[in-house]
Amino acid sequence: xxxxxxxxxxxxxxxxxxxxxxxxxxxxxxxxxxxxxxxxxxxxxxxxxxxxxxxxxxxxxxxxxxxxxxxxxxxxxxxxxxxxxxxxxxxxxxxxxxxxxxxxxxxxxxxxxxxxxxxxxxxxxxxxxxxxxxxxxxxxxxxxxxxxxxxxxxxxxxxxxxxxxxxxxxxxxxxxxxxxxxxxxxxxxxxxxxxxxxxxxxxxxxxxxxxxxxxxxxxxxxxxxxxxxxxxxxxxxxxxxxxxxxxxxxxxxxxxxxxxxxxxxxxxxx
Amino acid sequence: xxxxxxxxxxxxxxxxxxxxxxxxxxxxxxxxxxxxxxxxxxxxxxxxxxxxxxxxxxxxxxxxxxxxxxxxxxxxxxxxxxxxxxxxxxxxxxxxxxxxxxxx
Numbered sequence: 001x002x003x004x005x006x007x008x009x010x011x012x013x014x015x016x017x018x019x020x021x022x023x024x025x026x027x028x029x030x031x032x033x034x035x036x037x038x039x040x041x042x043x044x045x046x047x048x049x050x051x052x053x054x055x056x057x058x059x060x061x062x063x064x065x066x067x068x069x070x071x072x073x074x075x076x077x078x079x080x081x082x083x084x085x086x087x088x089x090x091x092x093x094x095x096x097x098x099x100x101x102x103x104x105x106x107x108x109x110x111x112x113x114x115x116x117x118x119x120x121x122x123x124x125x126x127x128x129x130x131x132x133x134x135x136x137x138x139x140x141x142x143x144x145x146x147x148x149x150x151x152x153x154x155x156x157x158x159x160x161x162x163x164x165x166x167x168x169x170x171x172x173x174x175x176x177x178x179x180x181x182x183x184x185x186x187x188x189x190x191x192x193x194x195x196x197x198x199x200x201x202x203x204x205x206x207x208x209x210x211x212x213x214x215x216x217x218x219x220x221x222x223x224x225x226x227x228x229x230x231x232x233x234x235x236x237x238x239x240x241x242x243x244x245x246x247x248x249x250x251x252x253x254x255x256x257x258x259x260x261x262x263x264x265x266x267x268x269x270x
Numbered sequence: 271x272x273x274x275x276x277x278x279x280x281x282x283x284x285x286x287x288x289x290x291x292x293x294x295x296x297x298x299x300x301x302x303x304x305x306x307x308x309x310x311x312x313x314x315x316x317x318x319x320x321x322x323x324x325x326x327x328x329x330x331x332x333x334x335x336x337x338x339x340x341x342x343x344x345x346x347x348x349x350x351x352x353x354x355x356x357x358x359x360x361x362x363x364x365x366x367x368x369x370x371x372x373x374x
Contacts, residue, residue, distance in 0.1 A: 004299075004300065007298065009294075010294075052300070053300070054300045054301060054302075057300060057302050058302075061302060061304050064310070064313045064314050067304070067310065067314065068282070068314045071285060071286055071289045071290060072285060074289050075285045075288070075289050088294055089293045089294065090293050090294050090296070091289070091290070091291075091292070091293035091294060091296075092289045092290050092293070092302075092304070093298070093300070093302040093304075094294075094296065094298040095298045095299060095300040095302075096298055096299045096300075097299040097300075101299055105296065109296070127284065127288075203287070206283060206287070206308070206311070209312050210283055210308055210311045210312055210315070211281075211283055212283075212315050254284055257288065258293075260288040260289070260292035260293045261288070261292050263292075263293065263294045265294065265296065
């Protein structure tokens, strides 16, 4: 039965064969190893075509349990590799037919890989998620926001009929102010953190169905930090948690991650 | 402190949103179409939630299910009796405290 090549990532050119054989591959049988090329090397594991061919994968990726297990394997393996070397992480399930076609890909992108590896050297990716307690923030805005206060006073002086309509509008205005407050607060914290980083990216926020949390996610971003900046970065987060906890804010930072968010190619093939 | 460093604590959302959505997007020879990350995460979270639930109950749940085991039923009754006793004691204590307080 023929074998395919599952690619985890690209690492710098190796003088000697890298000992990754203690890491078990995605199929639970083959071990990881490197294939060296002129300017960089690939970390791969072999997989059976009967288990990882296109048709089989099409079926398997519909099986949530399978996707969960394998996605976690991919992630955990890259975390371990990242601890040992600078690595450009591949997206889940990047698979090649043969060493030849892997080599074709590597030679096409070799310039990009070298540049990326150089840029990622000595840096770590950290992710930030900010959660808030929207109802309590809304209460605060409704009571203390100046725009809202003025509007309230204006309504008081109106006729009863007008008041009804204006009160409805006021609710809308409160919601808008809350949204503004959430965004500006989160953004200013993100901006503060970005003084520590080399690159940053703001991501999509997820709703409660996705996060499974009680609090609402109001900010989601990633940072690429030089190693000597990590401590200061983390201290900012701890301080922010202590300062704003009582107001219902929660800052959650995770890492170090492989630099998933900072490996865009200049000539992507998608 | 909400700083998490171990891989174990990375949530499903964290992992899926990066592994499935980010990383170098480069065409391999095998094309894999993975459904919408949002939908996928919700579905997977539900699976995990039910697994956690199962663990919470214990893997030997069938042994302690009163419909499946008479031994369990017996144990269940004992536990209920014990709980009943404890509750009665607490109630008694509370009533005592109340009458004590009402004197002031």
